[in-house]
Amino acid sequence: MEFTRRNLFKISAGAVVAGAVGRLSMAADDPLPSWNDGPTKKAILDFVHATTDRMSSRFVPESERIATFDQDGTLWVEHPMYSQVVYCFDRVPAVVKAKPELANVEPFKTVMSGDREAVAKLSMEDLFKILAATLTGMSVDQFAADTKHWLEKARDPRWKRPYTELTYVPMTEVLTFMRSKGYKTYIVTGGGQDFVRQYSEKAYGIPPEQVVGTAGGTKYGYDKNGRPFLTKEPKLLLNDNNAGKPEGIHMMIGRRPFAAFGNSTGDKEMLEYTKAGDGERLAMLLLHDDSEREYAYGPAQGLPETKVGTFTQALYDEARSKGWVVVSMKNDWKRVLG
Amino acid sequence: MEFTRRNLFKISAGAVVAGAVGRLSMAADDPLPSWNDGPTKKAILDFVHATTDRMSSRFVPESERIATFDQDGTLWVEHPMYSQVVYCFDRVPAVVKAKPELANVEPFKTVMSGDREAVAKLSMEDLFKILAATLTGMSVDQFAADTKHWLEKARDPRWKRPYTELTYVPMTEVLTFMRSKGYKTYIVTGGGQDFVRQYSEKAYGIPPEQVVGTAGGTKYGYDKNGRPFLTKEPKLLLNDNNAGKPEGIHMMIGRRPFAAFGNSTGDKEMLEYTKAGDGERLAMLLLHDDSEREYAYGPAQGLPETKVGTFTQALYDEARSKGWVVVSMKNDWKRVLG
Numbered sequence: 001m002e003f004t005r006r007n008l009f010k011i012s013a014g015a016v017v018a019g020a021v022g023r024l025s026m027a028a029d030d031p032l033p034s035w036n037d038g039p040t041k042k043a044i045l046d047f048v049h050a051t052t053d054r055m056s057s058r059f060v061p062e063s064e065r066i067a068t069f070d071q072d073g074t075l076w077v078e079h080p081m082y083s084q085v086v087y088c089f090d091r092v093p094a095v096v097k098a099k100p101e102l103a104n105v106e107p108f109k110t111v112m113s114g115d116r117e118a119v120a121k122l123s124m125e126d127l128f129k130i131l132a133a134t135l136t137g138m139s140v141d142q143f144a145a146d147t148k149h150w151l152e153k154a155r156d157p158r159w160k161r162p163y164t165e166l167t168y169v170p171m172t173e174v175l176t177f178m179r180s181k182g183y184k185t186y187i188v189t190g191g192g193q194d195f196v197r198q199y200s201e202k203a204y205g206i207p208p209e210q211v212v213g214t215a216g217g218t219k220y221g222y223d224k225n226g227r228p229f230l231t232k233e234p235k236l237l238l239n240d241n242n243a244g245k246p247e248g249i250h251m252m253i254g255r256r257p258f259a260a261f262g263n264s265t266g267d268k269e270m271l272e273y274t275k276a277g278d279g280e281r282l283a284m285l286l287l288h289d290d291s292e293r294e295y296a297y298g299p300a301q302g303l304p305e306t307k308v309g310t311f312t313q314a315l316y317d318e319a320r321s322k323g324w325v326v327v328s329m330k331n332d333w334k335r336v337l338g
Numbered sequence: 339m340e341f342t343r344r345n346l347f348k349i350s351a352g353a354v355v356a357g358a359v360g361r362l363s364m365a366a367d368d369p370l371p372s373w374n375d376g377p378t379k380k381a382i383l384d385f386v387h388a389t390t391d392r393m394s395s396r397f398v399p400e401s402e403r404i405a406t407f408d409q410d411g412t413l414w415v416e417h418p419m420y421s422q423v424v425y426c427f428d429r430v431p432a433v434v435k436a437k438p439e440l441a442n443v444e445p446f447k448t449v450m451s452g453d454r455e456a457v458a459k460l461s462m463e464d465l466f467k468i469l470a471a472t473l474t475g476m477s478v479d480q481f482a483a484d485t486k487h488w489l490e491k492a493r494d495p496r497w498k499r500p501y502t503e504l505t506y507v508p509m510t511e512v513l514t515f516m517r518s519k520g521y522k523t524y525i526v527t528g529g530g531q532d533f534v535r536q537y538s539e540k541a542y543g544i545p546p547e548q549v550v551g552t553a554g555g556t557k558y559g560y561d562k563n564g565r566p567f568l569t570k571e572p573k574l575l576l577n578d579n580n581a582g583k584p585e586g587i588h589m590m591i592g593r594r595p596f597a598a599f600g601n602s603t604g605d606k607e608m609l610e611y612t613k614a615g616d617g618e619r620l621a622m623l624l625l626h627d628d629s630e631r632e633y634a635y636g637p638a639q640g641l642p643e644t645k646v647g648t649f650t651q652a653l654y655d656e657a658r659s660k661g662w663v664v665v666s667m668k669n670d671w672k673r674v675l676g
Contacts, residue, residue, distance in 0.1 A: 197592045230588050247557070251531075251575065252590060
């Protein structure tokens with residue numbers, strides 16, 4: 001355990017309460033209790049030790065300790081469908097109510113019909129029309145209110161729980177552990193930056209300013225009382241996937257991460273960029289190989305194909321050849337959800 | 339003085355050294371020693387007290403304490419010319435050396451001629467060509483190295499000191515004071531984000547990830563050894579001036595500031611946006627009315643016209659009518675530079 005200002009304070013405060021220090025020491029013995037012992041868990045512990053122990057040759061000053069985490073499929077469940085896409089479909093009735101002329105225009109007509117088979121066949125172009133109509137055109141404050149309301153009432157179809165409860169316990173342990181060692185934890189997601197920022201603090205302890213995501217422009221203007229507000233524009237500024245992840249990290253953080261965590265081909269460039277830095281770097285990919293406790297998909301290692309969170313065999317092979325750590329959900333995690 | 343974890347630790351560590359606590363208390367008595375007593379200084383102290391004292395009806399939780407600072411003319415000297423523009427002109431010979439065909443192309447030919455009168459007459463279009471040629475096309479790492487080298491050797495023509503030493507002592511006191519009270523301090527500048535990030539930590543204690551500035555896109559690629567790198571592209575993503583400041587704040591921080599500091603018409607929208615939030619908000623504008631210790635320019639209040647950091651009478655009147663605080667460099671500051 002490193003004696004930082006923060007944990008020194010924790011210890012001195014804890015000492016006031018009888019027994020508290022004992023409990024703290026127990027917790028400190030294993031910061032990752034939901035991980036099975038083995039090389040994967042050891043890789044995380046070794047990396048954090050090597051970069052935060054002042055005696056280590058690979059010590060990293062606290063100000064440079066940046067760790068980036070993909071969200072969908074890395075920090076929480078992404079199957080059968082990204083939660084933000086569910087949000088967009090759920091918003092269509094409200095959009096059509098506000099603009100009744102859309103009721104007879106595709107793809108809104110199909111979505112309103114409730115014909116699931118027809119909805120499943122919508123093209124990417126149609127999907128983008130739905131995203132544009134449900135994610136832009138409103139004020140930033142209105143979008144925040146709509147999102148917050150949806151997050152409170154929406155339930156995942158399998159677990160019947162709010163999406164924000166479907167976070168992976170082992171990963172929240174990694175977040176907490178790394179922060180306790182002076183790492184600044186960032187989400188770097190292909191999901192919408194404004195969307196994820198609504199719950200990142202509550203779900204992960206990650207504040208809005210540490211969320212990098214796909215981002216559109218906003219437009220500054222004034223309401224009829226002269227009060228300024230920002231409107232979400234259908235203008236893409238950052239597509240935070242693939243090469244967009246290191247580009248977004250440079251734009252929003254301005255430093256190369258020392259550790260990066262992902263689970264799909266969209267994270268490949270972020271991991272490459274992270275590992276290309278000097279000194280000790282950690283790159284990890286989560287393989288969803290646990291159909292019982294969560295889902296199994298790849299197609300790496302013969303797992304079923306998927307369009308949501310694709311993990312190709314090529315990515316798996318690159319990971320193995322370059323010393324990136326592949327986490328097996330089935331074998332490395334004692335538990336998955338809280 | 340609020341008892342946060344950080345200053346509790348400071349105090350307990352200080353107590354080990356005889357007399358240290360006494361000195362700390364003295365410093366705590368006046369966190370803004372370079373400010374003259376009066377309504378301006380009081381406005382800052384009152385604001386910070388109102389938003390950080392748990393007993394206050396206008397208390398703001400620590401996670402929401404965001405303060406944004408324009409840089410040029412607010413945190414450091416911007417006259418006679420923005421330092422980044424000086425950098426760009428200084429870089430022209432190296433650019434022409436790398437691409438000799440530019441020697442006979444305008445505006446590079448004029449810059450290389452050394453004819454100051456002709457250079458002063460260059461159009462905005464010519465200026466943008468110089469900015470594009472000197473700020474894009476190279477790797478992010480190369481740009482950082484070039485900038486760092488220039489910052490070490492360049493000297494301001496009046497004070498013969500590095501630009502990074504021309505920061506305003508009263509403003510660095512505000513930064514330090516606000517951070518000691520749990521505020522996260524950000525630079526929000528019309529200057530180049532990548533440029534300012536090279537020295538913000540050293541000059542102001544503001545890390546790169548807390549610098550929002552005018553930003554261009556980057557492009558991810560691989561060198562001949564397969565090592566990934568980012569190239570600075572001539573593609574503007576954020577023009578962080580005027581309405582671009584609140585837009586940039588939303589993009590990069592995702593929260594509305596509680597306090598904002600500026601000095602020119604380019605900061606107007608940031609201050610409006612800040613003040614439009616609920617609860618206690620602070621908006622401040624620095625008026626350069628001190629030709630002796632620094633410079634005097636407006637044209638507000640009959641001060642000389644300028645194109646560098648224009649502070650119009652309309653902005654001055656808006657400030658007065660809306661309760662924004664106007665800082666007089668001449669009357670409010672005991673000293674200007676360190």
